Amino acid sequence: MTVLQRISDVVGLMATPLRPSHYLELVQPLWSTHRLQARVESVWDETSDTRTLTLRPGHGFRRHRAGQHVRVGVSIGGRQMTRTYSISSSPDRSDGCFTITAKHAGRVSGFLVRDVRPGDLLSIGLPQGDFHLPDAAPVRPLFITGGSGITPVMSMLRTFVLRWHMPDTSHVHYAPNVLDVIFGRELEGIAAKLPNYRFHPIYTRAQPPRHFSEAQLEELCPDWRERDVWACGPQSLLDDVTACFERAGRARYLHIERFTAPLARLPANLTGGMVHFRRSGVEVRADGKKALLRVAEDAAIPAPHGCRMGVCHTCDATMVSGCVRDLRTGLEVDEPGSRIQLCVCAAAGNVEIEL
Numbered sequence: 001m002t003v004l005q006r007i008s009d010v011v012g013l014m015a016t017p018l019r020p021s022h023y024l025e026l027v028q029p030l031w032s033t034h035r036l037q038a039r040v041e042s043v044w045d046e047t048s049d050t051r052t053l054t055l056r057p058g059h060g061f062r063r064h065r066a067g068q069h070v071r072v073g074v075s076i077g078g079r080q081m082t083r084t085y086s087i088s089s090s091p092d093r094s095d096g097c098f099t100i101t102a103k104h105a106g107r108v109s110g111f112l113v114r115d116v117r118p119g120d121l122l123s124i125g126l127p128q129g130d131f132h133l134p135d136a137a138p139v140r141p142l143f144i145t146g147g148s149g150i151t152p153v154m155s156m157l158r159t160f161v162l163r164w165h166m167p168d169t170s171h172v173h174y175a176p177n178v179l180d181v182i183f184g185r186e187l188e189g190i191a192a193k194l195p196n197y198r199f200h201p202i203y204t205r206a207q208p209p210r211h212f213s214e215a216q217l218e219e220l221c222p223d224w225r226e227r228d229v230w231a232c233g234p235q236s237l238l239d240d241v242t243a244c245f246e247r248a249g250r251a252r253y254l255h256i257e258r259f260t261a262p263l264a265r266l267p268a269n270l271t272g273g274m275v276h277f278r279r280s281g282v283e284v285r286a287d288g289k290k291a292l293l294r295v296a297e298d299a300a301i302p303a304p305h306g307c308r309m310g311v312c313h314t315c316d317a318t319m320v321s322g323c324v325r326d327l328r329t330g331l332e333v334d335e336p337g338s339r340i341q342l343c344v345c346a347a348a349g350n351v352e353i354e355l
Helices: 003-015 020-027 107-114 147-162 184-193 214-220 235-247 292-298
Strands: 037-047 050-057 069-076 079-086 098-103 121-124 141-146 169-175 197-203 228-232 254-257 273-277 282-286 316-326 339-341 345-354
Touching: 050 107, 050 121, 069 098, 069 107, 079 098, 079 107, 079 147, 098 107, 098 147, 141 147, 141 235, 147 169, 147 184, 147 228, 169 214, 184 197, 214 235, 228 235, 235 254, 273 292, 282 292, 292 345, 339 345
Parallel strands: 141 169, 141 228, 169 197, 228 254, 273 345
Antiparallel strands: 037 050, 037 121, 050 098, 069 079, 069 121, 273 282, 316 339, 316 345
16 A cells, blocks of 8 residues: 555545545645536627637546547526436647537526636546547548538547648538538638538528538548548438438448437327336326436426436336336337436326436
């Protein structure tokens, strides 16, 4: 046992029942080891409804891979709420900070865009996600993005720029109009400076409106069948891109990042039922379409959650009785004791949940 470990043990005994980290947090929140936090260093308005926050993470944070995301927690009205955001900065930044870019939509993102100021502290998680650049840089990447789906790809592009190695890159980006292109000036600047990067902004509210199609991709990037592809954006765009690459037999070369779970087509006349949250002693009526996580939040019931799209399983809860429907597949679950994902399941009749 080292001297440092002995000192740590003695300090730990003196701090009981708290831990030394709790006292360190009073002096410098970023030094705490029991809770990972980040301090907001600056905010920057990218568009009229989109803001970039530069965050300095505390002790225990690890370097991300370009394209990964991170959970961010905020306190709104006394309730802790979290949401996942793609990291938009390169892991090669030299100042130890990273950036997230939020669009004003939903409670957490609206709070980040509207209310957060430099100096504020946010709880964060560790970087996660499989949507990232491989260890060996792709030779001929094709990026297809829409709206805020540009954020993880921006991390990749900034990494190429910082490493002075921009591969033969084609990038098709969809936005309502030119003023809605997040990082628009920076993307145009990269394209002007680095001829290997070809940026193709498409404005969906132009006259006539323009949306993704195979013919359009053929026009903008004739060799798309020979490229590895990273796509991120609204579900409709990703559905069209997926169908295009499946028809071409290129699905294995397509990397997709979704911000929401792909949902099944459900009948319009779905009926819900009464939802009884057993531990909370609350019973509310829910329709057959609203996710049970939202039902719990609307009833002021604290429910752990993370990705809100059925990936991280943070919101899993036990269904005591009744029936729920998985909104991604449309299939019903009615076996008592089943673990269900509150963020992607809705009531399919009366249901009792251990929450």
